[in-house]
Amino acid sequence: MLVFATSDKGGTGRSVTCANMAYRRALLGDDVAYVDFDFGSPTATAVFELDGAPRSSGAGLHAYLRGRTGEPQQFDVWAHSRRKELRLRPATCGRLELFPGDPGGGEFPTDPAMTDRCAELFLRLEEEFDVTFVDLSAGRSYAIELALRSTARPELRETTVRWLVFHRWTRQHIVATAGLVHGDRGILAAGAAMGHDSADLAERVRYVRAAVPKPATLTGGEPRPAQAEWLVACDRELSDLAASHRLGRTALLGSVPLDPVLQWREQLLTDADALVSRIANRETVDALADLAHALTDAARWEVL
Ligand SMILES: Nc1ncnc2c1ncn2[C@@H]1O[C@H](COP(=O)(O)OP(=O)(O)O)[C@@H](O)[C@H]1O
Numbered sequence: 337m338l339v340f341a342t343s344d345k346g347g348t349g350r351s352v353t354c355a356n357m358a359y360r361r362a363l364l365g366d367d368v369a370y371v372d373f374d375f376g377s378p379t380a381t382a383v384f385e386l387d388g389a390p391r392s393s394g395a396g397l398h399a400y401l402r403g404r405t406g407e408p409q410q411f412d413v414w415a416h417s418r419r420k421e422l423r424l425r426p427a428t429c430g431r432l433e434l435f436p437g438d439p440g441g442g443e444f445p446t447d448p449a450m451t452d453r454c455a456e457l458f459l460r461l462e463e464e465f466d467v468t469f470v471d472l473s474a475g476r477s478y479a480i481e482l483a484l485r486s487t488a489r490p491e492l493r494e495t496t497v498r499w500l501v502f503h504r505w506t507r508q509h510i511v512a513t514a515g516l517v518h519g520d521r522g523i524l525a526a527g528a529a530m531g532h533d534s535a536d537l538a539e540r541v542r543y544v545r546a547a548v549p550k551p552a553t554l555t556g557g558e559p560r561p562a563q564a565e566w567l568v569a570c571d572r573e574l575s576d577l578a579a580s581h582r583l584g585r586t587a588l589l590g591s592v593p594l595d596p597v598l599q600w601r602e603q604l605l606t607d608a609d610a611l612v613s614r615i616a617n618r619e620t621v622d623a624l625a626d627l628a629h630a631l632t633d634a635a636r637w638e639v640l
């Protein structure tokens with residue numbers, strides 16, 4: 337399965353949520369790849385805390401896609417993570433491998449040879465891993481174009497593909513996200529122009545709301561009654577706005593609550609973070625586990 341993660345804006349929680357989903361799938365026993373296609377800002381090594389890995393020598397995904405190396409670098413997260421809990425890999429876990437971008441590699445326009453190399457990489461990952469997460473640059477990016485072009489190829493037509501579109505729980509994010517998917521130059525229109533069936537592509541799209549504040553509480557103290565009332569009304573208004581922009585409950589894969597640990601630090605949340613040290617909220621870890629499970633829950637991918 338290829339899981340493309342995208343968002344209209346940066347800072348939506350796409351990378352952190354996706355990295356946690358990848359970790360959770362590996363805990364379930366899947367062999368998992370995490371591929372950093374956020375070309376302008378490749379930061380996945382930080383989220384997985386791969387400081388123990390050899391430094392990227394300019395042979396990452398940028399170099400691979402531009403034909404400067406035949407094989408992109410990959411790192412075993414279990415072996416190289418700075419976090420001790422991760423290095424104590426449970427025996428039942430699957431592989432968890434990170435394919436980093438090259439630091440400072442930047443965005444670059446695509447060309448047909450690059451699409452060939454990208455399709456070849458996705459095919460190889462499909463053979464080797466149960467789930468491959470591809471973290472794409474935000475907005476209408478070259479990374480999205482590359483993902484759409486390569487999955488339109490006949491050799492990738494049979495692959496199970498999911499598109500996860502991340503957004504924050506605000507008016508601007510909801511409207512912009514609807515535009516990214518359904519707009520004139522959005523994913524569905526761009527996909528159709530590259531040979532995808534847009535109805536079929538639309539069925540593969542689900543939304544993830546990240547860092548959603550609970551209306552009942554404000555971080556740093558209980559809300560005053562007037563604040564609580566306003567937050568509940570605001571939440572209701574956002575739900576209506578999301579529904580009217582086709583981002584409502586039926587198209588939602590899941591929501592991740594605003595969490596104090598993730599607010600302060602981009603990292604994987606382990607069960608111990610919620611249950612032993614209790615620095616993270618249990619609801620957050622449950623939401624991440626549920627999202628990971630939802631990828632293969634047929635009921636969540638029924639035709640809308
Ligand atoms: N559930 C959450 N609660 C609180 N903060 C979050 C949550 N998810 C993500 N964040 C924080 O939001 C910021 C942006 O997240 P990131 O994953 O880097 O977004 P993107 O990849 O969309 O740019 C990071 O500082 C991250 O730790």
Ligand SMILES: [Mg+2]
Binds near residue numbers: 347374
């Ligand atoms: Mg990111």
